[in-house]
Amino acid sequence: MQREEAQAAVAISIDNLTVEYGPVRAVDGLTLAIPTAEVFGLLGPNGSGKTTTINCLTGLLRPTKGTVRVLGLDAQSDGQEARKVLGVSPQETAVYPYLTGEENVRLFGELYSVPKKVLGARIDYVLEKVGLLDEAKRRVSKYSGGMKRRVSIAMALVTDPKVVLLDEPTVGMDPQARRAVWDFILELRDEGKAIMLTTHYMEEAEELCDEVGIIDHGRLIELGAPGDLRTKYQARDLEDVFIRLTGRRIREGA
Amino acid sequence: MKLGHALALAKKDWKRVFREPAFLFLLILFPIMLTVAFGTSFGALGGSQTTQFKIGIVALGGNSSAPSQLSHDLSASGAFAVTDYADNRSAQSALSQGQLQALILLPAGFEQSVQSFRAHMSDPREWTNSTISIYLDKGSPVTAQVIPPMLVQVLDQGVLGIKSAAQSTPLSISSPSDVEVQGTSVFQSFAPGLFAFASIYMIMIVAQSYTTDRETGVLGRIMVTPTTSADIVMGSALSYLVVALFQALLVYACVYALGYHPDAGMGGLAAGFLIIMVFALCNIGFGLITAAVSKSAGAATGISFIFLMPQLFLGTFVGSALSPTAQEAGRFLPAYYVTDALTSLWTRGASVTSPVVMTDLVAVVLSSVAILAVGALIFRRMASR
Numbered sequence: 253m254q255r256e257e258a259q260a261a262v263a264i265s266i267d268n269l270t271v272e273y274g275p276v277r278a279v280d281g282l283t284l285a286i287p288t289a290e291v292f293g294l295l296g297p298n299g300s301g302k303t304t305t306i307n308c309l310t311g312l313l314r315p316t317k318g319t320v321r322v323l324g325l326d327a328q329s330d331g332q333e334a335r336k337v338l339g340v341s342p343q344e345t346a347v348y349p350y351l352t353g354e355e356n357v358r359l360f361g362e363l364y365s366v367p368k369k370v371l372g373a374r375i376d377y378v379l380e381k382v383g384l385l386d387e388a389k390r391r392v393s394k395y396s397g398g399m400k401r402r403v404s405i406a407m408a409l410v411t412d413p414k415v416v417l418l419d420e421p422t423v424g425m426d427p428q429a430r431r432a433v434w435d436f437i438l439e440l441r442d443e444g445k446a447i448m449l450t451t452h453y454m455e456e457a458e459e460l461c462d463e464v465g466i467i468d469h470g471r472l473i474e475l476g477a478p479g480d481l482r483t484k485y486q487a488r489d490l491e492d493v494f495i496r497l498t499g500r501r502i503r504e505g506a
Numbered sequence: 507m508k509l510g511h512a513l514a515l516a517k518k519d520w521k522r523v524f525r526e527p528a529f530l531f532l533l534i535l536f537p538i539m540l541t542v543a544f545g546t547s548f549g550a551l552g553g554s555q556t557t558q559f560k561i562g563i564v565a566l567g568g569n570s571s572a573p574s575q576l577s578h579d580l581s582a583s584g585a586f587a588v589t590d591y592a593d594n595r596s597a598q599s600a601l602s603q604g605q606l607q608a609l610i611l612l613p614a615g616f617e618q619s620v621q622s623f624r625a626h627m628s629d630p631r632e633w634t635n636s637t638i639s640i641y642l643d644k645g646s647p648v649t650a651q652v653i654p655p656m657l658v659q660v661l662d663q664g665v666l667g668i669k670s671a672a673q674s675t676p677l678s679i680s681s682p683s684d685v686e687v688q689g690t691s692v693f694q695s696f697a698p699g700l701f702a703f704a705s706i707y708m709i710m711i712v713a714q715s716y717t718t719d720r721e722t723g724v725l726g727r728i729m730v731t732p733t734t735s736a737d738i739v740m741g742s743a744l745s746y747l748v749v750a751l752f753q754a755l756l757v758y759a760c761v762y763a764l765g766y767h768p769d770a771g772m773g774g775l776a777a778g779f780l781i782i783m784v785f786a787l788c789n790i791g792f793g794l795i796t797a798a799v800s801k802s803a804g805a806a807t808g809i810s811f812i813f814l815m816p817q818l819f820l821g822t823f824v825g826s827a828l829s830p831t832a833q834e835a836g837r838f839l840p841a842y843y844v845t846d847a848l849t850s851l852w853t854r855g856a857s858v859t860s861p862v863v864m865t866d867l868v869a870v871v872l873s874s875v876a877i878l879a880v881g882a883l884i885f886r887r888m889a890s891r
Contacts, residue, residue: 312729312730335732338730340727345722350525351518355518359514359515360731362510362514363515363731365508365511407727
């Protein structure tokens with residue numbers, strides 16, 4: 253499918269999403285529409301509400317207010333069906349250290365009921381794409397941090413999902429591995445998949461994202477293509493835009 | 507619930523048990539080490555003595571004066587709590603279910619033997635000889651050493667009225683070897699409790715497993731796949747049931763090699779292993795509850811002792827050495843019924859359908875299902891935290 257044709261449909265629809273933890277409002281009236289065949293970057297300082305938004309998309313967290321839909325399926329009421337079309341690589345590496353890379357990926361293929369006759373080929377494909385095919389039979393406990401992160405991405409993509417959520421996907425990776433993952437993400441986009449990622453690497457967002465949304469204190473404060481935002485703020489790069497919008501004060505929290 | 511999902515998770519757990527040293531040690535190596543240690547330490551007679559033995563008497567020739575006097579004399583000795591049975595079958599059933607420590611079978615000619623001895627004390631040619639049979643509780647090894655000589659003493663001094671142990675009589679007592687008491691040791695009575703002892707550590711392993719998965723984020727990650735909490739609990743049940751069977755077979759091989767040879771047919775053996783497997787479900791349930799209330803794997807290790815220690819002390823072989831009050835407290839714990847059922851089935855040779863075994867089985871099944879259900883419910887809330 254050509255990218256332009258695929259972009260017609262909305263893959264992720266977030267409408268007035270609000271999440272409160274007691275008196276703290278982690279996400280405050282967030283509204284977004286992300287089409288298929290697009291890489292969308294959700295950017296923001298620590299504790300700005302990025303991971304909370306992703307947790308609502310996966311159905312792991314129930315919104316206080318608002319709705320979240322994945323390919324038209326409500327993440328709460330149609331949670332079971334929505335999860336079938338999602339591939340998720342969480343912020344934590346979240347892999348089983350006592351399993352091999354291949355076993356970790358296979359487990360997730362089986363949990364998504366990928367047919368046995370295609371699962372083997374699919375595992376080899378995603379492991380090759382993240383550069384781990386030669387290391388597939390080694391236990392993950394022997395992997396470096398970057399390798400674990402790449403296994404995590406392979407686990408998210410083994411099911412060939414239509415919508416992909418990647419929470420800080422390239423943390424700890426060396427430049428070569430990062431470049432391989434970037435190429436893979438762009439390839440997935442060109443296949444018509446919708447990809448939402450969070451990252452603190454602004455050069456990564458500029459390289460990968462068709463559109464970025466910058467959030468702070470749970471609110472969307474800017475939305476647009478990286479090039480358009482650079483022009484709008486007359487900034488030399490996206491990091492400059494980000495600092496102007498969110499300030500220089502160091503933030504703590506998730 | 508999808509069996510495919512549960513099986514995928516079960517395979518993952520099996521690999522964990524055999525690849526993570528701490529899990530392998532606690533679930534597989536520790537039970538073997540424990541069994542070997544106890545087998546070699548308690549292979550000889552030892553331990554505490556019972557002050558009053560529960561015995562049954564069956565007079566096959568009817569309750570005439572000599573059997574009645576023997577029953578009275580045994581009671582009067584203070585060493586025995588005597589119950590008279592009308593028939594051998596009900597008495598044997600009571601013995602096999604642990605209600606008696608010994609059964610004395612007085613032959614049909616017992617009265618005639620006593621009368622002939624009294625009439626012709628010094629003329630053996632006039633005696634009518636007969637043999638008293640003794641059946642002993644093989645789950646209580648001390649009885650084999652103590653009851654036969656005490657019976658002879660009471661019989662000689664009371665019913666037969668003789669003073670010297672050298673005096674021969676027309677009555678003989680069947681050799682203890684008839685009831686396979688040779689080589690009986692404290693280990694024989696400990697052995698059934700070792701199965702529950704080994705299985706109890708599953709509580710700690712299950713709790714650590716889930717809390718670690720929660721801390722590292724893999725549990726949350728699984729929860730965002732199409733896998734349900736029921737699939738996850740089912741996966742755990744499948745994996746740890748296989749581990750429990752493997753563990754039980756290893757412990758069985760060890761105790762057998764160390765001299766504990768269960769007095770049970772295939773049915774009794776199968777029923778014993780079934781009870782052990784059901785008990786594993788109970789431990790998985792306790793493990794889930796522990797994981798739900800623990801904030802970290804370290805905390806789970808500590809909190810698991812809340813469920814582990816009472817069962818360890820009151821429900822396994824340790825319980826037999828405790829006070830009567832402590833032993834009564836054990837009745838509130840599933841492990842107690844596992845040990846009791848295995849002792850009845852494998853040591854005493856009770857039938858699978860005997861009331862004691864059935865009661866134990868029902869207690870283990872009901873408590874295990876209830877605890878697993880509570881664990882699964884609490885787990886659903888924990889998994890989404």
